[in-house]
Amino acid sequence: MVGVRKQWLSEVVPPVVMQKVAESQAELPKRKPSDSFVKAVIPLSQPEAREKYITYTKKIRFGRLLEDFDSLGGLICYNHNKNPSLSEDQKSPYAFVTALVDRIEKSPSKPSLSPYKDIILYGQVTWVGRSSMECTMHCEQEFNGEWQKVLTARYLFVARNPIQNTAGVVNPLDPQTEEEIELFKLGEENKKIRQREGMQSLLKTPPTEEERLTIHDLFLSTVDLNSGTFKVRVKPENSVWMDETIKKSLIICHPEQRNLYNKIFGGFLMRKAYELAWANTSFHAKTRPNICKIVDNIVFRRPVEIGSLLFLSSQIVYTKGPDVQVHVHAEVVDPEKGTREATNDFHFTFDTGIPNVPTVMPKTYAESMLYLVGKRSYNS
Numbered sequence: 001m002v003g004v005r006k007q008w009l010s011e012v013v014p015p016v017v018m019q020k021v022a023e024s025q026a027e028l029p030k031r032k033p034s035d036s037f038v039k040a041v042i043p044l045s046q047p048e049a050r051e052k053y054i055t056y057t058k059k060i061r062f063g064r065l066l067e068d069f070d071s072l073g074g075l076i077c078y079n080h081n082k083n084p085s086l087s088e089d090q091k092s093p094y095a096f097v098t099a100l101v102d103r104i105e106k107s108p109s110k111p112s113l114s115p116y117k118d119i120i121l122y123g124q125v126t127w128v129g130r131s132s133m134e135c136t137m138h139c140e141q142e143f144n145g146e147w148q149k150v151l152t153a154r155y156l157f158v159a160r161n162p163i164q165n166t167a168g169v170v171n172p173l174d175p176q177t178e179e180e181i182e183l184f185k186l187g188e189e190n191k192k193i194r195q196r197e198g199m200q201s202l203l204k205t206p207p208t209e210e211e212r213l214t215i216h217d218l219f220l221s222t223v224d225l226n227s228g229t230f231k232v233r234v235k236p237e238n239s240v241w242m243d244e245t246i247k248k249s250l251i252i253c254h255p256e257q258r259n260l261y262n263k264i265f266g267g268f269l270m271r272k273a274y275e276l277a278w279a280n281t282s283f284h285a286k287t288r289p290n291i292c293k294i295v296d297n298i299v300f301r302r303p304v305e306i307g308s309l310l311f312l313s314s315q316i317v318y319t320k321g322p323d324v325q326v327h328v329h330a331e332v333v334d335p336e337k338g339t340r341e342a343t344n345d346f347h348f349t350f351d352t353g354i355p356n357v358p359t360v361m362p363k364t365y366a367e368s369m370l371y372l373v374g375k376r377s378y379n380s
Contacts, residue, residue: 001078002092002260018093019086021161022169025130029083030174033183036080036135038072039122044115054115061115062278062291063271065139065151070098070267072121073135073155074260080125080133081159081171094159094168098266099132101298102154102190110150112290113141120147126180127187128173132158134187153295154190162261197297202369214375215368222361239359240284242367245316247280253308264304269330270295273312273346277326280314284324285352293323294349296377302343308332310343316360318374324350324357325374347377 022028043049053061077096113119123137139151159168175184199205207215224232235241251272259265274292282288304310311331318325330344362368 017087017090019083019090021093025169025172028081028169028171029085031080031082031125031171032174032176033124033126033180034176035082036076037122037124038076038079039120040068040072042068042119042121045118050115057288058115060113060291063274065119065121066104066270066274066295067265067267068121069104069137069139069153069155070265070270072123072137073098073157076123076125076135076137077133077157077159077170080128080173083171093161093163094170095162095261096133096157096159097261097263097303098155098300099158100156100194100300101270101295102134102156102194103297104151104153104292104295106151106291106293107149108293110148111143113139113150117141123153125173126175126183127190128170129191131167131170132156133170134190136183202372207369207372211372211375215362215372218361218368218371222363233363235361236359238356239361240316242315242317242360242362242371245280245284245360247276247283247314249276249312249314251310251312253304253306253310255306258306261303262306264306264308264310266300269304269310269344270298270346273314273328273330273344274348276312276314277328277346277348278350280316280326281324281350281352284316285354285357287352287354289324289350289352292348293351296347296349296380298344298346300344302341304330304332304343309335311340315370317370318378319357319359320378322352322354322357323378324352325378326350327370327374327377347374349378 042053044053053064055061074096078092081092081094120140121137123135125133126136127134135155135157137153137155138149140147140149159170161168173184175181221236222233223230224234253264257264257268278289309332311333312328314326314328316324317327326348328346329342331340331342333340360371362371
């Protein structure tokens with residue numbers, strides 16, 4: 001479908017016939033959501049496949065599903081942008097890359113996924129802009145003789161012209177059924193929400209009055225009032241300082257983890273970030289939580305090049321009852337230049353099963369802003 005090299009640094013590139021690069025959507029045929037539909041089976045009933053997806057506690061490796069959703073979403077985008085009037089040997093001129101994981105949510109009424117029964121992943125394009133597409137995907141497994149939807153994921157992909165390094169133009173979407181029309185409207189609403197949240201980012205605007213009061217109350221709860229000074233800080237009962245919850249890892253980015261465009265595969269980055277967040281939650285709650293209940297607002301700022309040194313920094317930024325909100329920040333380090341560039345931010349919500357996990361208390365203003373980011377993400 002793409003016509004890229006199948007081997008790293010291969011010398012011979014077979015000639016391919018590329019589709020014409022469109023200048024506007026008017027040049028491209030409209031596509032129905034069903035045109036992009038893809039369904040895939042993960043055969044966990046087979047022991048050789050199960051090895052890749054099972055944890056030592058006999059639970060499912062959620063990070064593997066993040067990789068699979070990302071791969072499935074890319075295939076859905078290529079299906080959507082096919083031109084039925086062209087011959088099958090014509091390859092797509094575009095690179096479809098993950099821009100954002102809007103949300104992945106587990107149905108609270110469904111049981112946890114089993115690593116011993118097959119899983120079905122399926123999805124299609126549900127909203128289209130000029131160069132962006134929203135893919136809505138689902139994960140099902142059989143319970144009591146009935147296939148039930150356990151996870152729902154929304155990924156936002158963008159089309160890039162890899163030769164000119166500009167935004168590509170994608171086929172317009174023509175929703176047909178009432179459900180498809182409603183999903184398209186939801187995609188429009190999601191776009192507005194993303195724009196609004198972008199404008200309200202704490203990097204651009206100050207906290208609200210309610211948030212300022214929250215931070216002030218948190219600060220006063222850590223001050224020893226008998227000391228008569230703001231400098232003496234104490235931890236409230238069943239709490240930890242936020243800077244004590246940091247866990248880090250370093251990844252050397254080898255060609256093995258590349259995607260079609262010789263960048264590091266976004267699903268791999270999500271899996272490594274998720275596993276670090278899971279481990280951090282285990283340290284904090286002193287238990288091993290089940291799979292993540294919500295993945296929210298994963299932003300891909302820039303691609304990660306092969307050969308990069310990738311630092312992942314995980315921190316507990318908010319807790320409420322049994323739930324833990326974890327923020328993972330990824331940045332690429334150039335050891336020769338001594339530079340650092342942020343590439344990704346990840347937000348995960350875990351249900352630890354413990355009624356009251358220790359709360360996190362910020363010390364600095366920067367940590368207070370992280371606390372508010374976590375609180376916003378959790379409340380969303």
